[in-house]
Amino acid sequence: MTHYDLAIIGSGSGNTLISPAWDDRKVVLVEGGTFGGTCLNVGCIPTKMYVYPAQQASAPAEAFRLGVDLTLDGVRWRDIRDRIFTRIDAISSGGRDYRADELENVTLIEEYVRLTGEKSFETPSGDVITADQLVIAAGSRAVLPEIPGIALPQVHTSDTVMRLDELPRRLLIVGGGYVSAEFAHVFGAFGTDVTIAVRSGGMLRHLDGTVSEAFTRQAAHQWDLRLDTDVTQIVANDDGSVTARLNGPAGPTEIEVDVVLMAVGRTPNTDRIGAADAGLDLHDDGRLAVDEYQRVLRHGEPVEGLWALGDVSSAHQLKHVANHEANVVAHNLLHPDALRASDHRFVPAAVFSHPQAASVGMTEEEALAHAEASGTLIVTAVQHYGSTAYGWAMEDTQGFAKLIAEQSTGRILGAHILGHEASMIIQPVIQAMSFGLDAHTMARGQYWIHPALTEVVENALLSLRTG
């Protein structure tokens, strides 16, 4: 048995906790998978490194209506793949070597461990580790539904699809959320025939209804979108392709593809670390229960010195949330008498698809429920990109920003943007909400660069009938 001052399970955002403040204390970092976790190796970073060239590959279609004739001569999939992973793999292995070899006070264990108590765990090779403080930052993993044929080598998740040797000619994506929307854009722009099977009636259904409906419409123009459709079986064919059996509104049908991407959500890794056996509290979806200081709960009470952060405990499976919670835990580990709380009031998110979608705060549906419960009124404004000068320059006919505010105070409750660089132009609204600026002050209290695309947000603010 070895005892440490601090033990961390998971090298994603968990890795950032090891600051110089721990230099004279014993720390163990445990990583059973690839060093650096999901975002670096199989998540945010490589996906966006694919999204950017996908945008370039989409340029001919976009430019044509502006009077610019471009042709796409080809997409060198292996070159793109190797450029991305040469860079990422080096960062991962550099980070691993730094933790393994260069810090005398830090030990790196490269095995999947299981809790044996509140602040103890064991490795498959039989070592038992105890710690004064333990941080569980074990993340989440892609869900694989129990469909016959799910284990075929042609069936991938986001973990493996980015490393394919060849760009598939035909791809079936199962699911209608983030991963589906982003990979449909990437593979579709590169020339793959993309079919998407969504078991519900729309894509991105976690977003505001107006955005989800508009995205679904645009998705149906770009990809073969099958709504209200289940995949019931996947069967291997002799030529290396697979046949997926679908059940949709028109009854059973079949589709032949080269690769299937399962994109049906992610589940927290609490089962794999044995959190329930250790007596820790779990939410219904399997997340660890934590309080506002990121302390893990047992029988509803925080366990002293036991912390969790990121996907393993968060309702938001987002890297900026995992990083924020890691900052909070980093402080709280060292300042037990002056704990900081996490701030989950205005968590933004963006889907890097075509078009992009970005959101923060309440959807209109949630705002209406809030208004009813609080006896207030809400106002909404929808501003189209095409109504601003930059939108004219782009000849944009689809993009829009939808803002929702409290009528009496002008307090902004939510923002939902669909279109070019939505993830960037939403940032001033996130700032206004976080710092409590009302819609009018925000619109009139600063210059807005003319004729930048941010004028969409300015005009939406001015259109809100508040006060």
Ligand SMILES: Cc1cc2nc3c(=O)[nH]c(=O)nc-3n(C[C@H](O)[C@H](O)[C@H](O)COP(=O)(O)OP(=O)(O)OC[C@H]3O[C@@H](n4cnc5c(N)ncnc54)[C@H](O)[C@@H]3O)c2cc1C
């Ligand atoms: C395809 C994809 C794209 C994404 N894109 C974005 C994006 O654009 N923006 C965004 O904000 N978020 C994005 N995300 C989500 C983001 O990647 C995650 O929210 C974030 O990486 C979670 O960080 P974490 O530190 O909680 O967990 P992770 O980074 O997953 O780290 C957990 C680590 O713990 C290890 N581990 C688990 N169990 C054990 C055990 N028992 N013993 C030892 N080690 C263990 C795992 O191997 C893993 O490396 C994306 C996710 C995916 C899958």
Ligand SMILES: NC(=O)c1ccc[n+]([C@@H]2O[C@H](COP(=O)([O-])OP(=O)(O)OC[C@H]3O[C@@H](n4cnc5c(N)ncnc54)[C@H](O)[C@@H]3O)[C@@H](O)[C@H]2O)c1
């Ligand atoms: N840009 C980003 O920030 C980004 C990008 C990718 C992933 N992520 C994170 O990763 C998480 C996982 O992404 P995701 O797209 O896998 O999940 P998701 O929750 O976004 O979407 C899952 C989809 O699968 C469907 N589904 C669920 N179970 C199903 C089943 N058994 N059969 C068929 N369909 C089923 C759901 O209805 C939904 O359409 C996201 O929730 C997000 O937090 C973020």
